[in-house]
Amino acid sequence: MFEIIIDTGGTFTDGVLIDEKQRIGVAKSETDPADPAKSILGCIERLAEERNLSLQELLRDTTTVTIGTTLPTNCILEEKGAKCCLIHTKGFRDIYELGRTIPKADIYNLKVQAPRVLIPRHLRFGVEERIQYDGQVVTPLNEKDVMEAVRKAKKNHVEVPVICFLHSYINPAHEERAAEMIKTEFPDAVVSSRILRRWIEYDRLSTASFAAYVKPLLTRFVQTLQRRLNEANFKGTLLFSTGLGDVTTAELSLENPGSVIGSGLATGALMGRFLAQLCGFENVITYDMGGTSLDIGVLQGQVIATTTESIIGDQKNAIESMDIISIGAGGGSIAWTDRLGVLRVGPASAGADPGPACYGKGGQLPTVTDADVALGYIPTDYFLGGTIRLDQSLAEKAINEKIAKPSGMDTIEAAYSIASLEEAVMGERVFLSVVEKGYDPREFVLVVGGGAGPVHAIAMAKRLGMKKVYIPKHSAVFSAFGGVVADYGYVLNRFLYRRDDEADVEQVKALYDSMEKEAVAIFGRQGIREKDMAVVRGAEMRYFGQLRDIDVTLPETRAGKPFTKGTLKELVASFHQRHQALYGWADPALPATMALLKLRAIGRRRPFKLAKRPLSSKNPSAALKRKRRVYFKELGGFVETPCYDGDRLRHGNVIASPAIIEEKKTTVVVPPGAKVTVDAYENYVVTFSTKPMKPQPKKKSGKRSK
Template identity: 35%
Template sequence: MRTTYRLGIDAGGTFTDFVVANRNTGDVKLFKALSTPSDPTKAIENGLKLIADDFGITPADLVSDCDLCINGTTVGLNALITHRGGKTGLICTAGHEDSIEIRNGHKEDGFRYDPEYPAATMLVPRYLRKGVRERVLSDGSVRVRMEEADVRAACELFAKEGVETVAISFVWSVLNPEHERRAAEIVRKMLPDAILTVGSELYPQVREYTRTSTAVVNAYLAPVMRKYVKAVDAYFRSLGAKQPVRYFQSNGGLAIGQAMTDRSVYAINSGPASAPQAGLYVSAPFKKKNVITVDMGGTSFDITLTKDGQTNLNKNIDFLRYRIGVPMIQVETLGAGGGSIGWIDSLGLIQVGPQSAGSEPGPACYGQGGTEPTTSDANLVLGYLNPDGLLGGKLPLDLEKAKKAIKTRVADKLGISVERAAYGMYTIVNNNMVNGIRRVSVERGYDPRDFVLVGAGGATAAHITALAREMGIDTIILPKLASGLCAFGQIISDVKYNYMATAPLRLDNAAAYKRIDTLFGEIEKQGVAHLKTDGFKQGQIDVKRSLDMRYVGQVHECTVDIGTFPINEKTIEKVKDAFHRRHEELYTYSERHNAVEVVNIESTLYGRIDKPKAPKLKKGIPVSKALKGHRKAIFEASGKSTKTPIYDGARLGAGASIAGPAIIEEVTTTIVIEPGWTATLDASGSYVITRKKR
């Protein structure tokens, strides 16, 4: 029997979003529940009750009638931010116990010459990093056999200290993993309850520091993710779920719970990683493939950039000061959300964020005990938000408390009116977000004027025209589902796994070509077997290949996408040509006369999932009949207000066109249209907001 629904859940810092698609009709509905950081599964339970009540069924009926239930979560990210992961031990090659602290001698950009910049907090304290006498050389040969007694001594210490999770990473283990495998056997025997991460299995690529750091982060997050996955899986099983819950990974694809526990490092950017897929989907009806997707929630602001339909993947980067090698969707994140707190710095200037009021206690206007002025408070004072409340009135707002917070903490300290202070906060948070957009566009060689701006997140729509104006972008695509766009991105995504291997070879002989071709075959065989176990048939499986390549003598390599053709004497020139072209794209030059070498190989395997039917809006009532009334709103720094029409977005249909200044109130977001902009609702369910030609 064909199931009716597909469910996507995106747990954010303030709200947890739920998107339910009817696979038969294409209808998509969005629901929100306050996040519950102390017990994330509680928010899921609350959200499913909201959906079930709306549909007139039970949560069990809903879940049992879903073909897929997909969960994007910030649990892993929050554990890394707050340093609340598991107690971790590290077993490494003797003499390399401090590699994660030395960090290749690297300091983050912007702090390289700052002697007062504090060292990163180590996820494994020094006394729990235990060296093992062993040595594998760069050709894979064994110079010193592993001293098993050292591994046993480490296990005895870990047992005594209550270590929950262990990372193993030896030098050159990617070329000969024999020692790591034997050490893993000993750990499993002596510490049967500990979670184990083996570096050469998690990240089988060269660069010992990156591999060790990745293994440590994975191990650190594994107990948190195991507990979370276990609780969520058990809850959905109790409701009669027919399929295992899928979890969204930071590489932009889905995975089952076991994979997320074993590869917890892939959970770090689980939520925002689905934004590019959703941004491309809502832009497709307008033939747009250059997309900047921005997502402003209650706590953070996430930015992703997609050029020609391809979203950049990061590898071997520092994330929250920890080096991570595995592929992650390139997301620029900053502390600029609806809950970001406004304050006055030592120079007497307004600042907003990165501190956030979150969902507990939340902005002052939520009336839940918060006293700090936030972006949401400023938006309420400016007249952008409905004083009657958010979420269709389910979350009432207190205008007087918002004014009091801004007056006490900002306006009085500057000697200005509450309205001017609120507009100042609004401008500052917008500037912070614009700077973030520039980092993913201008600073990487892209002209933002060549892109459309796609709005996601519940708070974005109040700022979207201001952001586009500052960036010189003339077209905005804002779906009705904007506040749950990441959850929507999850339900249209595929299962995705990355498989890697190290292949340090010069591309100048048949033996090298054969070795690369053989390695691709081996890792892809593993991936296909994994996906078939997951229920996919051969026709549902796709493979994409890439190589990390460089000119001989270079220190760093670049990733080059290639086809799935055999690697041999006839095809190797295609591979080299792809590298030369990619090198020129990145660095403006190529050296076609120079020898080329491969460092690592990677295969990305996709399990293709049927997509829900696309929604289609009908023509609605005349725009004038959707007018709810007028409200004073402020669009200039003087604090002068403008009588602004307010429209009920739920009553607008395809073809509706509204010129600014205006405000459109959707159930889960509020769209502020500045003077000079016009919003037209497309049949695909997205507002296309354009600016008058200058």
């Protein structure tokens, strides 16, 4: 039996196949943005070919297909979602505008444009009702107002209404009643308290709006994919990754579409943690560079940071997700010059169609991949294992016409400038991502993913003074591979807002019990029994008088374990310890406020292990494939560089620099000053020489000007 994990990116769709003996197969195919389901089936077909099976034969014996997708995020950023309206408490029409939406990067700019909202004012309909902060009904729901809102919604051709009333996080009765009343006309209406049980109105509204905005598109995608899989003989379970790195059924993902936002990014961080635990790395930075973007995760102490402050476009997604930074820096990032003639790279990408100029599909703009081809980093005859042949002359032509000539450079100088600037931009973002959290990047191991990652990661890490880089053999499908180690999961919240010295243990216990009961029901729908569940209890807490909460969690425990007075004391003690670790001080004598109780339910899947390989010799000559000219500025230009076949490298082999490792799905560029050792899992451990490099005489010409 097989398990398939797919990650659909902006440029490529990546696939991983795991069999009963945990043997690994990987595949990449170009993404069709107009039909992502087609791209997924195409990728699965390539996985089948690797096993000499037909698509139908593979899917017949597949138990689960797990999907990580950027579709909801792209839908929001490209403003291609559904037409929505808001049914709100009368008098609170402007929650969007009053929310915390001032961009942090430009907080003092008085001329900054107002943030764009998903639901304009003329599509916000007030309803007379009021529930106060403690859940008591002050004003009953006016059902005539609800039906009037429905009439207006239909008149304006609304697809999905969002129902968001004040204080529904503590008492959702009015929201539920309104949803019941309108379900005949709008069966897909989004109820804010079902999406997020948080006490900040703007957070709940903005998050529910995202869910409504992407729901029709995601529904069509899921239905199309499920139908095509079924037609291809698939009888297993279709799963989706979530933004927190869990997996959930397609049915549950459609009930809360917001949970799927950021799913591909989260699984990359999971793979980073898995490798950190496997190799004993205490601190790692995940660096996943694909065709369109670079995703950065910081794991201090092997812990993946989470956030409820994700910004997509101009609004906030407050569903808890992994804290991953994404920037527009990938292999397809387009090089251009601004009005002052200064070279820029990205954030716009050539995508898969037309793609970089070297693809020969009509692309006219130079990209990072074109620069890599011109410099000899990427082999033109072995891109994706030779399935796509690249045209070096087209790459050089685009660079020459758009960058070199206008800037007064020769073609190779311009290509190097593009690649070097991309590395500088990525290095700056990696550096800031770490130091903003109070850490030193030199104390971290860079774990590399993505098809373009191994091309630039070593040079970038060298710039930052990092000591070690770890490149998995299957780094090209890094995020998809992360789905292999993902478990079933679901996060639930309950509002409390009580000081620890005033908290009633029975009230706290009742809230945790209600969340656990709900989690058992949710997991039951996915075929997971209570005895196979684990739970992690936690809270968002602050010292009384503070404005910001911090996340506190207790150790994982079995479902059904009683919550006692001792458990409450342990939770409060954990808060003081966490505050001390974050801010350097704590005072157990001060009262702590428990703003929000949290419970994360976990359903374990089959554990995954990488097989160790026997130790071979240090000499990698058996894997030497050829030599070709590659540009290294430190060595004066193009030099004959040994190229190794990644499939023939063995545990213990040591590769001196400069060198190229040609994998089927990616290329590892080993610049001068670096050394690569193949570890027991046949992954690549990169270290750096402390000896100063001897400069070589500058060669007269390495130009290929057009």
